[in-house]
Amino acid sequence: MDVQQEHVLICLSPSIYNRDVIKMAAAVARDNKAVFTALFVETPDNSKISKEDREQLQANIALARQLGANIETAFGEDIVYQINEFCHNSQVTKVFIGYSQRKKWRISYNALDKQILETLCDLDVNVVYHQSGESKKSNKKKKEFIYKTSDFLISILVLLLATAIGMLFHWLGFSEANTITIYILGVLIIAVSTSNRIFSLVSSILSVLIFNFMFTNPRFTFAAYGSGYPVTFAIMLIAAFITSTLAIRIKKQAKQSAQYAYRTKVLLETNRLLQKEKSIAGIKQTTAKQIIKLLEMPVIICQVNQDNQIEYENYGNDNIDVTNDKQVCKNVLDVYHSKKAYQDDNYYLPIVSANDIYGVIIIVLNDKIIDAFENNLVLSIVGECAQALEKELFNKKREEAAIEAKNERLRANLLRSISHDLRTPLTSISGNASVLINESKNLDDEKKQQLYEVIYDDSLWLINLVENLLSVTRLEDSTVSLHLETELIEEVINEALNHISRRIEQHHLVFINNDEFILAKIDARLIIQVIINIIDNAIKYTPVGSTIEIEAIKKDHFVEIQIRDNGPGISDSDKEKLFEMFYTVKHNTSDARRGLGLGLALCKTIITAHNGTITVTDNHPKGTIFSFTLPIEEVEIHE
Secondary structure, three states: OOOOOOEEEEEOOOOOOHHHHHHHHHHHHHHOOOEEEEEEEEOHHHHHOOHHHHHHHHHHHHHHHHOOOEEEEEEOOOHHHHHHHHHHHOOOOEEEEEEEEEOOOOOOOOHHHHHHHHHOOOOEEEEEEEEEOOOOOOOOOOOOOOOOHHHHHHHHHHHHHHHHHHHHHHHHOOOHHHHHHHHHHHHHHHHHHOOOHHHHHHHHHHHHHHHHHHHOOOOOOOOOOOOOHHHHHHHHHHHHHHHHHHHHHHHHHHHHHHHHHHHHHHHHHHHHHHHHOOOHHHHHHHHHHHHHHHHOOOEEEEEEOOOOOEEEEEEOOOOOOOOOOHHHHHHHHHHHHHOOOEEOOEEEEEEEOOOOEEEEEEEEOOOOOOOHHHHHHHHHHHHHHHHHHHHHHHHHHHHHHHHHHHHHHHHHHHHHHHHHHOHHHHHHHHHHHHHHHHHHHHOOHHHHHHHHHHHHHHHHHHHHHHHHHHHHHHHHOOOOOOOOEEEEHHHHHHHHHHOOOHHHHHOEEEEEOOOOOOEEEEOHHHHHHHHHHHHHHHHHHOOOOOEEEEEEEEEOOEEEEEEEEOOOOOOHHHHHHOOOOOOOOOOOOOOOOOOOOOHHHHHHHHHHHOOOOEEEEEOOOOOEEEEEEEEEOOOOOOO
């Protein structure tokens, strides 16, 4: 049977004594290996607390987080209810609260403390007492009366309008209850429209006085003859007061709900935007923008390199420069190596995942305070950032591993092909050379000439193979740039035909010249190599006596060069893979040299670099057509 894990809860407050409660609860949680949670209940009135209280609250939150607490936020008017609900939903087992004990008096419990004890009677509630000395100064300060001129104008206008409507009702003979309703409605409008509660409270009293003065007998005096009027006035005052109080509360809750919805929207939007980002810089920039959008505070993202040097990226305010601030640098390094948040004049948050740390976010506070809910949202955004960075780095490593695996396969195929296909011509060259060395005196001139030709043909084949291999390597590594010049296509084809091997004598090679003047901006050396490779391929895979035709045809803005043969052709399955590196067609030919499968792959790479296309189709009635296109260079003739 599983034993339920202990769960310790403390409630955060702006009190200076809250620190003692946090420390006590943290010690108990640590000793019992329990879950430690610090709960802050945010009410509409929290927006009115003083700057000193906000700073104290933030310090208490920082202390709780430093001691290992999970910071949680609840929202609502009823603090005790929110605490109770959280305790039961989160299976809290121990609750710590604090009491102040004044000298010379007994412990006095306020209403909130008493409610907590009574409501959480089924839990283990621990009370931490504080001895309040005279040296401890109260942090309560007199509240300032903040108002707008428009609030006065709205209040006066609404009361005048209510009085005017009341006089109309009186003239029409309506009952006094209708007039009272108009004044209560006016108080409700004032409560909703003004920025301070005092206006609705004063309006409630003024409404009673104006009603007494204008509409009770004797009129235009504050005296009232009817014995029931005092009760009417009291009920009217109470109704107006309750109405204004409820309106103010609803307005506060609506404002708080709007803020909560906006902050939640920012968090959800951050998740969506980070999923779209495909770069580390984009992820960091999106994170910074979302934090600025949430807090309206400048953000700096720091990265510590291998030399322990800090690299800064500034967002939100380019005028902020912390590169020479030694304390900021020290804080960044401390947070980077400890992976724990830190706060002084700025808020330092590590971008950390389960496996690594990717930097530090500095939120420049500028004497502003981040409340508990905002802090939780910031932590969530930073956590999303860390996950996105981890995912992106993982994808990069996976891509690098895939590229490395592909390169390894290419190298393995190359070595396998070289070891297999170079053996035959090298054996032929060395064997024939050995015969010439050892048996030269016994051989006639015709036999010697035949051996010379075999050695020469095998050497040319090896040279062509090595040239293809070097060209493929350079093009794949982008170490070769195209030297584009305007060339006459007919001259390029003739130059290629001059380099064709001597075995062309066993085939019929025909150049179909259409007497067209066609110019193209190309790298002639590479295009010559393409033509040689395709014709050599035709020679290799067609029987002796076959016809090979080459023709250049102008089509719109391109020239299409076709190399046709009447050999056995190529199957559809082979056509799909023909231009892949190391792929060779399995064909029964008299040539023992199968080839590495580099020639056509090189052709495709060269033609693609020229912004052209290369294809292979069937020749009718039999054979194969290799076609590739090159952009035409237009020439203007000035007469």
